[in-house]
Amino acid sequence: MPQIEVLANSTSIRAPGYTLVPDHGQGTVQAAVQPTVGRNKRGTRFAGTAGADTTVAQQNAVLKHLTDLDKDSQRDVQIVVPSKQRESAGKVQKKTTTNVRRILMSQKTFANHLADEEAFLALQQQHPSSAAPRVPALKPSRSTPNMKRSSTSEVQSTNGGPSQTGTVRAGGIVNSRAKDPLDDEPLLKSQVPSAPSDEVMEALLSGPALSYNAARAAPPPPGKPQRHFCEICGYWGTIKCMKCGARVCGLECKGAHDDGRCLKFYA
């Protein structure tokens, strides 16, 4: 599922009276309707640092930071396969097929392969006829496990023992014990959802693999505030640098930040 995210617009100017903001449900609208009157000049100048929203530049900085953290090594290292190794391998393997030669010579990185795959998927969507027959996508169930919490049934519906998995295979609940007169009591009815049929399971299991991007975990629901930490000592980042928007915990760390790490020296 593509994730759509509204980026903050660096050119937007907060004018008193109205602003256009994405509506996330709660919080943001309220803040937008009541813009900070009297601090407009500063609000415009430090549009990114003063408000809760981040600027494009800051979001880019976060993304760059994340890619840096995902790197294998800090610098670009060039380690060639030792030539002795290559020779001996060449002697043993007398012939290589064209496919293998192409694969071994390939200097493609994962990013290249991923771009190829995305282009292929886009092509498939444009010309569905030429593509391989797609298995009809199973409709994901609307309800999430989290929503089940509100269910009124207090009956322990699962017994959790090793026999648990056995009940699923049988396609229903195997009730071996004697019939109890209280079994039909609606309050005591077990709310266990019925196990899916074999056809449903087969359709699920034979579904195609998701693409790399589709399998990425979804973002948390909006409303949960992001935690900020002091970039010097790691304690709660309660103070924001007015120049660059970095977080620090107190004056001492602010001093350290200004000395060496403030990104906007002459701002």
Added chain:
Amino acid sequence: MAPRQAKPVERLLPTQTLIIDNGAHTMKAGFATSTLRLEDCQAIPNCLAKDRGKHVWIGAQLEKCNDFGEIAFRRPVEKGFLVNWEAQKAIWDNTFFEKNAKLACDPQTTNLILTEAPNTPVSLQTNCDQVVFEEYEFASYSRCLGPSLNAYQDIQSLFGAPPRGHDLAALPAECLLVIDSGYSHSTVTPLFNGRPIQQAVRRLDIGGKFMTNYLKELISIRHYNMLDESYVMNEIKEAVCYVSQDFKRDLERTWKRTSISRKKAIGDERDIVVDYVLPDYNAHKHGFMRPHDPSPTAKMRKMGSMAGAGDVVEDYMTLGNERFTVPELLFSPGDVGMKQEGLPAIALQSLSGLPPGLWPAMLANILVVGGNSKIEGFMSRLETEIRQLAPSECVIRIARASDPIKSNWLGGAYLAADPAALKAVQVTREEYNENGSAWLGKVFSGAVRR
């Protein structure tokens, strides 16, 4: 080319089976035996490494290396996916196919079970198939998701059930939710009868590498510039990091200006702050952790070692909240601005792609594998959070594999020990030569049944 005929050819597989769990950090490789011991599996660094003296080490040779200062790595597996076959071939040749190799074998008389990460791009899968059959010419081969092999293990005994009988040995676990937190990323894979439910696989882009880099960054700000010391940082991470059970409280406890009175109130607990003594490769000394020594003599010793005087030469750094803010990323990726949910919530995200009838069985059979699960406190935090998120009627049972790093491999060994099950998944080289690599890709993705 002769027309294909539907003749039932009796396929006989060789008896020797090689299982490779080709991870980004280490590859877990070994031959399957009937004893099913973890000792048959070797974790071999899956990298080319260049040390300070410009010497290049290949894979298992790294055991003999004793200077890891400023060592640089080249890894054929990128983000969990086998990308660079030139480097991978060098490592495989060194491990399996050269004379006096560690796990020497003749591919023509060996079955290969090779794992891949979930959601591998198709082009990489095709490359992999072609190299295995056209370059190495293995007798038979199967490519499967690493987590899915776990289903063949005796899962119920991990949850406290008695060991299963021999009649059940070949049956894969019916419902299993595998949480695999490795070097490149963490994935959640639901399995049904040993087959992955691909539509419900989810991934968190944080793994051991990410956390090591984060720790490296924090220490480079607070102590020394460690940006080129990935290996040392990984060792420090493994030695000191732990998952906090109460993040806010631990953060307060490590605040540098925590007043003495408050320190006294919680003084009976073990102090979080520790010293890590850095390794000294000239003196062949390894790094180690020890309780924090706030006395001035310790500081003096450090100063002395910096000046080159003094008899005790050691260099250490004091680590406080770095110990738990780093693994905290697995549970709260938003702390570095990553727009993904934590690992427990991702397990629930994965479940939401399944029919509700499967949730109770999946939640009662959660298996955790991968090196990150060895971080102290990881399991209990995961269990607590899944318990909070999951439907209250469901029983949560969560277990860590006996050896979380080699668990995928061991599952493969169980699979290989059963000839009928093995034959069902393996594709022989003759079949490949007859049908081609596009067909093979469909077989492994389940689109074509044989």
